[in-house]
Amino acid sequence: MLTALTLALIVLIAVVDILSPPDIHLGPLLIVAPALTASFAGPRATAGIAVLAFAALTVIGTVRDSLTSSNIQTQLGAQLVVSVLIVGLRVLRERHERELARVRSVSEAAQRVLLRPLPERIGPLHLASVYLAAEAEAQVGGDLYAAARTATGTRLLVGDVRGKGLSSLGDAALLLGAFRAAAHLHADLPDLAAYLDGSVSWDLAQLAEQSRQARLRRPSATDGAEESGDSGDSGESFITAVLLDIPDDGSPVRLIDCGHPPPLLLRPGGITALAARHPAPPLGLGELAPTRYEVESFPFRAGDRLLIYTDGVIEARDGRRRFYPLTERVTAWRAERPAALLHHLRRDLLAHVGGRMDDDAAMVVVERLP
Incomplete structure (x- = not known):
């Protein structure tokens, strides 16, 4: 034509x-x-x-x-x-x-391998997820989520690597691999959190050492400036995360929060932020501050929904530099099924920021079925 x-x-x-x-x-x-x-x-x-x-x-x-x-x-x-x-x-x-x-x-192949889509149904749970990458033309970045079945229920991991975009893919891949390998091996959630922290700490230490050796091999004219900025590198990389253990038999959900924004519990009567009373430091900082992981428990009944998200959602700003009001927006759609709820939130979040995210953002909704 x-x-x-x-x-x-x-x-x-x-x-x-x-x-x-x-x-x-x-x-x-x-x-x-x-x-x-x-x-x-x-x-x-x-x-x-x-x-x-x-x-x-x-x-x-x-x-x-x-x-x-x-x-x-x-x-x-x-x-x-x-x-x-x-x-x-x-x-x-x-x-x-x-x-x-x-x-x-x-990018699509990397997303399928690294960030596998969550199943719509796992045990007695209905799941939905959405990912918004900050890098142009990218579909993955430093935010992550994963689910794993155990003998008694389902374990969920939602995390956020320090940084954004493609540069944080390596740390995200490390944590996801460690979680998938160990989620069903550790009976206690604190043991799993400690294992993940150790895996991240060891890998970040290796990367810091490799970076230091590479800088030492550079011309001496730049050694002083680069070495002066090298001392804090190993302690500046970390991953915030929230770990959830959801039993199949309806027992209270167990949660460990490692410096991550608190999940939102959506019920017909209202929305509750599940702020941990004893939050742990982000993964990768365990060697700097040895941690005893405290487990938080809360009831999660049939029909209840959990919204787990990364800070890229609540820190998204509009043209007037106002943060995205997640709790206020969720209130309007909390009765929707998980996929529909995330559809509304994704569209509303992109409209809030003018179509372009400044940071990676991920959201996962979990609903307990009758």
Whole structure:
């Protein structure tokens, strides 16, 4: 359809130019046809339209008996040069689009491997999740979530790596791998939290040592400045997380909060923030401050819903630098099923920030079925 319109435009310009007085020249407008084609078609179609536009300008010069005039020859030369540039730019654009498609394909594969979609149903629970990455064209970043079945129930992990975007993928992958390997091996939730903290601490220590060795190998002219900023690196990386153990038999849910925003318990009577009385430090800081993990318990009855989220949600700002009012917005949709609730929150959150997140954000809703 659009190609037909560009062809009609070429014919229209040529006919009007031929019928116009001798001192009126509309032939240069023919370059609009290949320029428009490049916006919706590939290089071959663009080149084809450019050839037709050049032929139409040649016909105009022939009909007007001025093909040998300097005016027509200048128009033909200019149109040829501009057409070649348009086709060349369209070739570069198509190459970029192919590269972008490959990047998106890799990103989608990484998301499927690293951040596996939560099952819609696991045991007596109904789950839904949503992820919003801060990096342009990325689908994953430093926020994470995972679920694992145990002999008596389901364990959930929601975390947030310090930093954002693709640079935090390694730490997220480490924690997710450690959780999936150990969630069903440790009977006590504090033992699992301690294991995850040890795994993260060891890996971050290895990364800090590798970074220090790499900096020591750099030219001596920059050693002083770089070493001065190296002392705090190992203690600046950490992962906030919340661990949940949800028994199948309806027993109280057990929770350990490692510096993470408190989950919201949604009930017909209202919304309750499950703020831990004894929060633990973020994962990766256990060696700096040895921790005895305290378990918080709360009832989670049939029909109740849990909203677990990362700080990218509550710290999202609008154009006036106002934070996203999560609790206020959840109140309007708390009766919705998990997937519908997250659909409303995702749309509302993106509208609040103007369509672009400054930080990664993840949300998980858990509903206990009757």
